Amino acid sequence: MSDTPDFRHSGAGNPWHRPDDLYASRPPWDIGRPQQAFLALAEQGEIRGRVLDVGCGTGEHVLMAAGLGLDATGLDLAARALDSARRKADERNLTARFLLHDARELADLGESFDTVLDCGLFHIFNDEDRSSFVESLRSVVRPAGRYFMLCFSDRQPGDQGPRRVTRDEIESAFAAGWYVDSIEPTTIDITSDPEGVRAWFVAATRI
Template sequence: MKQWYEELFLNYAEKYENEIYTHGTIGEVDFLEKEINKDKNFKILDIGCGTGRHAIELAKRGYNVTGIDLSPSMLEKAKENAKKADVNIDFNVADARNPHFEDEFDLVIMICEGGFSLMETDEMNFQILENASRALKKGGKLIFTTLNGLYPLFHSVKDFINSNAVEGVNEGNSFDLMTFRDKSTFEFEDDDGNLKVLNCNERYYVPSEITWLLKTLNFNKIDIYSCKLGNFSRDEDLTTEDYEMLVIAEF
């Protein structure tokens, strides 16, 4: 039986690219470049690359990029987009929970919940972090975004359920304060116009949890900031009003 995130991306590549949260690519890649001092020798791994928006923009700027994703259809669109952009990227269907690389990359990115936090157990989410760290060379950097547990914790559960933070989520939403998991129903149309309903299950994390998980993986410098669409910055402190957080970890 397929999980909800597998069902979602079976046939959603075209509509995915029109989602508002995909429109901040240029500013986000500007930030990534700044974080690696625009060193074109850096090898970059994009985990959960989707249709390739960050990978392609980085490749256009001269970086060596590899992209992996669980969805064959999203990767087909990524390859199509890369061809149109006239860039060469190694795109591969791969499950981020399984080890694929070791000491190969200078930078690993997981932007816009690229797998992490979507998994059905905390152990699976940790496996993704573990394999991301394994893929890094000594001295490498991991940059990712994830759901900010301070948001639903600070707001009342009722307000969180009734908020418009996530389009398509209906009244079936329920946030569990014991597990920090948000279970919701998501209604959408796939690329063929078929109406589908998914039972989603996402994990929110608080900064102290993320810090502990990354320290367990031997990262010694961990910074967490507010995550603003298209405007990643080290100048924006994380608040209870931020739906996502930006995490930067270094060995």
């Protein structure tokens, strides 16, 4: 294995270019189950109210929330991934909504959410898009609502795959209008490496 798996995109260039290409074959982050960090949140009762998964891919975290009886919405720019997510919902007899929508334009939804999940979206943004995303995110999270995020960490060796994110970058991105509750080292599970990749698990509360 190389230093990091081929995640098919990185922080360089335009991460929104032909997003369906990311799902032309099964990408390594599509593990067929929720990430352990989000499963633990569910078990602890931290995922509640109206739930939004930004960059939901094939929908495992949305369907996890739906399985808890919550109002669950996922959005992504990859139509192919959303089609797969809808099929899973049908097969599992779960009710969830999947939208083709840009996470940098969440205000256009005209909705609000209590919990937002993000596995692997934040780290694809360049500086300008990162700022737009955080502003967009705040527009739909209710006061005291929570944002939980898994992103590539600067602790991951090598330079392939998504942009590495530092603790300082996370704290800076959420400095206005948020309280960063915690930034903890963890891993993102992937199909191409049983050890996963080094990541940050972030919990933030909208002020």
